[in-house]
Amino acid sequence: DDHVDPGEFKSLVAAELERARGRSFGLTTDVLDEADLVAQHSRLMSPLVWDLAHVGNYEELWLLRAAAGIDPMRPEIDSLYDAFEHPRSERPTLPLLSPAEARGYIDLVRRKVLDSLESVRLSPDKPLLDAGFVYRMVIQHEHQHDETMLATHQLRRGEPVFPPTDQAPAPHDRQVLAPEVLVEAGEFVMGTSTDRWALDNERPAHTVSLPAFWIDTTPVCNAAYRAFVDAGGYDDERLWDPAGWQWRCASGKRAPAYWVRDGETWLRRRFGRLEPLVGDEAVQHVCWYEADAYARWAGRRLPTEAEWEKAASWDPVHGVKRRFPWGDEPGGPGHANLGQTRFHPTPVGSFPAGASPVGARQMLGDVWEWTSTAFTGHPGFCVFPYREYSEVFFGNDYKVLRGGSWASDPVTVRTTFRNWDYPIRRQIFAGFRCARDA
Ligand code: AVJ
Numbered sequence: 062d063d064h065v066d067p068g069e070f071k072s073l074v075a076a077e078l079e080r081a082r083g084r085s086f087g088l089t090t091d092v093l094d095e096a097d098l099v100a101q102h103s104r105l106m107s108p109l110v111w112d113l114a115h116v117g118n119y120e121e122l123w124l125l126r127a128a129a130g131i132d133p134m135r136p137e138i139d140s141l142y143d144a145f146e147h148p149r150s151e152r153p154t155l156p157l158l159s160p161a162e163a164r165g166y167i168d169l170v171r172r173k174v175l176d177s178l179e180s181v182r183l184s185p186d187k188p189l190l191d192a193g194f195v196y197r198m199v200i201q202h203e204h205q206h207d208e209t210m211l212a213t214h215q216l217r218r219g220e221p222v223f224p225p226t227d228q229a230p231a232p233h234d235r236q237v238l239a240p241e242v243l244v245e246a247g248e249f250v251m252g253t254s255t256d257r258w259a260l261d262n263e264r265p266a267h268t269v270s271l272p273a274f275w276i277d278t279t280p281v282c283n284a285a286y287r288a289f290v291d292a293g294g295y296d297d298e299r300l301w302d303p304a305g306w307q308w309r310c311a312s313g314k315r316a317p318a319y320w321v322r323d324g325e326t327w328l329r330r331r332f333g334r335l336e337p338l339v340g341d342e343a344v345q346h347v348c349w350y351e352a353d354a355y356a357r358w359a360g361r362r363l364p365t366e367a368e369w370e371k372a373a374s375w376d377p378v379h380g381v382k383r384r385f386p387w388g389d390e391p392g393g394p395g396h397a398n399l400g401q402t403r404f405h406p407t408p409v410g411s412f413p414a415g416a417s418p419v420g421a422r423q424m425l426g427d428v429w430e431w432t433s434t435a436f437t438g439h440p441g442f443c444v445f446p447y448r449e450y451s452e453v454f455f456g457n458d459y460k461v462l463r464g465g466s467w468a469s470d471p472v473t474v475r476t477t478f479r480n481w482d483y484p485i486r487r488q489i490f491a492g493f494r495c496a497r498d499a
């Protein structure tokens with residue numbers, strides 16, 4: 062298992078690059094016209110055509126220039142697609158490639174990448190190529206942008222472009238589930254030093270000792286969150302973090318994003334359609350401040366990042382860590398709601414087969430889960446391969462999210478994966494679960 066067979070690896074890379082690209086086209090040129098692709102649907106987001114060319118430019122930088130030593134194709138466009146040179150709100154004013162030019166460019170990059178795969182050696186003496194790291198990084202990068210593009214679609218006004226999904230209901234046993242699970246006091250291994258898909262901020266593995274705690278078996282659902290709304294939670298300053306109360310007052314928000322009042326009840330707007338709010342689905346589109354206030358109202362708190370990871374991955378009986386809550390092997394449709402198959406979360410209590418060793422459900426998939434922890438490096442963190450992936454975000458400004466959402470591709474999630482965002486952000490597919498000291 063330690064050995065990476067070069068032939069097998071190259072066919073895996075080609076197939077995964079192809080799969081990610083099919084997804085990117087399915088969110089852009091396959092479904093939207095030129096005007097919709099270049100429009101700014103929200104100041105929080107890039108025009109979709111920016112994301113499309115950016116994933117190709119990133120692929121060129123890392124797989125052609127850095128990995129294969131190939132000269133820049135169009136160095137003059139690099140700065141347009143550098144996320145740090147231009148904030149999202151500014152991107153529509155840049156002389157971006159048109160949708161047709163962007164496609165021509167990223168198609169050409171991709172052809173060269175596939176050609177270069179023949180000659181590239183996955184030598185352990187080049188850290189970027191060791192076990193094919195840089196290819197895994199680029200594949201994950203495209204899927205991360207695909208999830209961001211879905212958030213842009215959700216903000217977009219206009220005719221729906223995604224057909225209604227008609228998925229088999231998820232396997233379910235919520236009637237017999239205890240509301241919370243106990244995680245005993247003790248050490249566990251946080252992070253990883255061996256996962257070949259792990260990005261720099263997941264490394265290295267290190268031992269963390271936690272006191273005993275209780276954590277919700279499932280994410281908080283719409284019905285539970287609605288009880289907080291109905292109880293006047295948005296009007297009770299005592300429930301809110303001081304900065305959260307400021308946000309609440311300045312924004313005027315009184316419910317999660319996309320909830321629409323309809324007399325006595327609520328609807329939600331989802332990818333251009335108004336539909337009933339499904340009570341038992343995990344709540345999404347809440348910011349950290351809302352999650353934090355709900356938890357206080359419920360007499361609980363958000364889990365720390367370490368608590369979340371221990372509940373998701375640690376097998377206390379065998380003293381081993383799992384890559385996924387259910388084990389070390391990738392799951393299937395019975396384990397988690399991942400990979401944009403449904404376009405919405407499933408009911409809480411779904412996926413008995415996806416439970417973690419302590420019995421926590423839906424730790425991966427459905428909704429990203431806010432934790433109480435600010436984003437910093439694990440002890441022993443080393444930048445690899447570039448500071449702007451995560452190190453420049455370390456500090457107090459960003460909160461860690463865990464577990465991935467229904468929009469996250471399976472190759473981008475594992476129990477060590479870390480996401481982060483500002484505590485006011487609601488456009489991402491984020492919810493939460495609560496915890497308390499034991
Ligand atoms: C890990 C989701 C916070 O979208 O800003 C994409 C991923 N990094 N391109 C982001 C990322 C560079 C990143 N997040």
Ligand code: FE
Nearest residue numbers: 115119144202
């Ligand atoms: Fe990016």
